[in-house]
Amino acid sequence: MRLTLQELLDAARRLAEQLETTLPDNADALNLAATIHHELFQDNAKALACWERTLAARPNSPEVHFNVGYAALKSGDYERALLHLDRAYTLNPDLGEVRYCLAESLVKLGEAERAIGVLEETGNPQRFGAKGCLTLGQAYALHGDFAKAQAQFEAALALDPKLLPAHHALVKVLVRLKQLEKARLHRDAATKLEQAYRGSALTDRSSEVVQISLEADYVVWWLDVFYRSAAEVFRRQGRFADAEDMRVRAARLASGIP
Numbered sequence: 001m002r003l004t005l006q007e008l009l010d011a012a013r014r015l016a017e018q019l020e021t022t023l024p025d026n027a028d029a030l031n032l033a034a035t036i037h038h039e040l041f042q043d044n045a046k047a048l049a050c051w052e053r054t055l056a057a058r059p060n061s062p063e064v065h066f067n068v069g070y071a072a073l074k075s076g077d078y079e080r081a082l083l084h085l086d087r088a089y090t091l092n093p094d095l096g097e098v099r100y101c102l103a104e105s106l107v108k109l110g111e112a113e114r115a116i117g118v119l120e121e122t123g124n125p126q127r128f129g130a131k132g133c134l135t136l137g138q139a140y141a142l143h144g145d146f147a148k149a150q151a152q153f154e155a156a157l158a159l160d161p162k163l164l165p166a167h168h169a170l171v172k173v174l175v176r177l178k179q180l181e182k183a184r185l186h187r188d189a190a191t192k193l194e195q196a197y198r199g200s201a202l203t204d205r206s207s208e209v210v211q212i213s214l215e216a217d218y219v220v221w222w223l224d225v226f227y228r229s230a231a232e233v234f235r236r237q238g239r240f241a242d243a244e245d246m247r248v249r250a251a252r253l254a255s256g257i258p
Contacts, residue, residue, distance in 0.1 A: 008219040011249075012040050015226055019233070020050065022242065027057035028233045031064065036226055038067075040219060044075040062091035066098050073101055078108040089118070100128040104135050112142035130160035137169060146173045164193050224250050 003011075016036040023029035034050035037043040051068045058064055069084030085102040088095060099118050106115035119128075119136045126133060137152030150173050156166040167190035174183035231246035 003216070003220075005216045005219065008216060008223060009040065012036055012219065012223055012226065015223075015230060016046075019230060022239070023233070023237060025053075025057070026233070026237065027054045027064075028236070029230075030054045030057075031067075032226065032229055032233060034067065036222075038071060039222055044071045047071050048075070060091060062088040062095050062098070065091065066095055066101070069105070070097075070101055073105055073108075078105050081105040082109060097128065100132050100135065103132075103139065107135055107138050107142060110142065112139045115139040116143065126155060126159070130156040130163050130166070133159065134163065134166050134169070137166070137173075141169065141173055146176045149173045150177065162193060164190060164197075167193065220253060224253055227253070 013036075016033040019029040019033040019036075030050045031054045034047040034054065037050065038047035048068060048071050051064055051071065054064050055061070055068065065084045065088035069081045069086075069088060072078075072084065073081035082102070082105040085098060085105055088098050089102050093099065099122060103115040103118045106112075106118065116136065116139045119132065119139070128135075133152045133156035137149045137156065140146070140149035140152060150170065153166045153170045153173065156163055157170070160166075167186045170186045171183045171190065174180070174186065227246045227250035231243045231250070234240070234243035234246060
């Protein structure tokens with residue numbers, strides 16, 4: 001028996017609610033509930049609420065500050081994102097993608113010079129892939145250094161030729177640099193990509209069943225991680241019956257029972 005995508009999501013939502021209500025002041029439980037809201041439901045509002053409560057218990061956790069900052073960044077709350085990403089960066093500058101996310105928030109707020117410093121300080125801005133080069137290019141463009149911006153946008157496209165924002169950004173800086181023929185080439189490339197994306201959106205319905213199946217597999221993987229993590233959280237709090245229940249749910253997932 002295979003659970004439907006909706007049944008799996010309902011199980012994940014119940015787990016998040018259980019963690020929040022059973023252990024409302026426990027940082028590990030709140031952090032796990034926030035991760036569920038963020039990863040499976042892209043519900044930044046609920047995730048942020050849980051992570052903010054987690055910070056009350058762990059005000060110096062770079063991981064939690066990063067999580068709050070990242071969710072705020074994706075929600076468009078750039079000032080809030082900068083506050084927490086800056087704190088995470090201060091506590092642990094080598095934490096995951098904190099440099100990239102901090103630089104992105106700085107660019108969004110017009111702080112180009114500092115964004116450049118954060119990314120260039122690594123000595124290898126390409127460690128963050130095409131998106132890192134794109135953000136650094138945007139910072140250079142904002143700073144008025146169009147030649148360096150061009151180099152970063154071209155580096156981004158070398159890593160990902162279909163990165164549409166890089167083509168658009170290149171058009172603007174190439175016009176400023178009076179390289180009009182190259183600007184036309186990237187404008188045409190952007191137009192072709194946009195047409196291709198629109199065409200794929202129209203034909204995606206034919207693969208809808210396959211997509212739902214892949215999404216279900218993704219949720220099963222995460223739900224297994226969440227059940228096992230919840231078991232450990234409950235065990236540490238001495239709630240052994242709840243911990244065993246989580247382990248049983250994880251074991252039963254494979255048979256289609258949440």
